[in-house]
Amino acid sequence: MYLGSIAVMLVSAFWTVDDFTGAVVHTFTLDNITRLFTDPLFGEVALRTILVAVTVTVIDVVIAVPMALFMSKVASPRGRIALVVAVTTPLWASYLVKAYAWRILLAPNGPIAFVTGGNTPGYGLTATIITLAYLWLPYMIIPVYAGFDRVSDSLVEASFDLGASTWRTIRSVALPLVFPAIAAGSIFTFSLTLGDYIAVGIVGGKTQLLANLIYGQLVTANNQPFAAALSLIPLVAIVLYLFAMRRTGALENV
Template identity: 60%
Template sequence: MTSLGSYLHRHPRLRLAGLLSAPLLWLVVAYLGALAVLLVSAFWTVNGFTGDVVREFSLANFRTILTEEVYRNVTLRSLGVAASVTVICVVLAVPMAFFMAKVSRFKNTLVIAILTPLWASYLVKAYAWRILLANDGPMDSVFGGPGYGIGATILVLSYMWLPYMILPIHAGLERLPDSLLEASADLGARGGRTFRSVVLPVLLPSIFAGSIFTFSLSLGDYITVQIVGGKTQLIGNLVYANIGAANNLPFAAAIATIPVLIMVVYLLAVRRSGALEEL
């Protein structure tokens, strides 16, 4: 024991790894275990007469998802909403983060201002937008707002997840030396050329990091769609409907594997691009 203690004393990284082993083990059991249960239950079915879950291997749920056009349409619609929200967040976040990191003298105040909406209740913010988008509401009377539907869903989700895009980009810009911007200006580069050649390559890993949050959160969201989406259906709504009214947990689990697989493919693509290694 004495020799082991002295060995760990000489190797602090091993001592730290030992301290973190229990939390990491719990994370693996809780997170990966839940995903494993989700995947296994997706291959079960429900008895149409009794409503009981039949715990026998079957591809019926996935066969239905692949053959029924409605599920393909919902998947494509969900992908479109998630991609639109991500693009909108990038377009808004880049100038905001640049102003916060390189222009303003009140960086800490602006960071707190960006974080403040995250402290408010998700439901409160969603219902506040429902009031704004309602017929004869503030946005409808002033701007001719989109009302309820897929446009309202994209708008509200963009508002919800914008801080998750601003903060990684802000962190990336903080690592960008001002001397590079000054050198680019001294060499005669205009603002657009400086952004493309100097700023954007540094920001790409941060943009990918932020997109993981905005894309995944939008892909699986169902609360905002329920509140402002009107008749719009996304993947999250189908999962919720099959858990609730339909009482078909295996089929809900099968549908829930769609965003999981999409995010796995997306993460592999981002990792292959090398962006994650530069974070």
């Protein structure tokens, strides 16, 4: 059913809309595809969206790796359980509640501005990246934690016995074994960022990402064929990303 809906979307990208009635005309045309590649606005937004997705993924990796390492190898059994609960509990909270919480935090007169003496990113691209990185962080921590948990303690002990430092052990022993789990988590953060339009609308200010343009064409402009054409960009991006991650063994860790 999912593949069928994708196929219908691909076909509808080559349809058009009657300018007078607004009805979809099932006549083959390349106008939508041509507009997609000739209007510089869509290329700019597509590049911005991919860069935001990459940035969010990198931020989540930087936070998740040391936290997952501590959870799996350093924390006591009780502490580990507490940390796992702390990481997974936000997943039970409403998406909108979390997004609006960040809107309050990032407001020009919000708590962050009060604590920092007026220094706050406000609403815009930076706020969008911060909010999305927070929203998808558990999806990165959980697979990375599982990856570190699978690293045998005997390998770590053997590395120390051979004279390796803690950093050398992490870099040369743990991280290569955990990299597929990191790649698996990045699939979630990258793809979820590509498709998000709600958080951008809440904290993004005037920032536009691809999902916002697609939503606008579908709901506001009532142009389903062009919305389908725009959807080809994130679809191609995530397919290429999945092919790249497949080579790392990440799909076995999803």
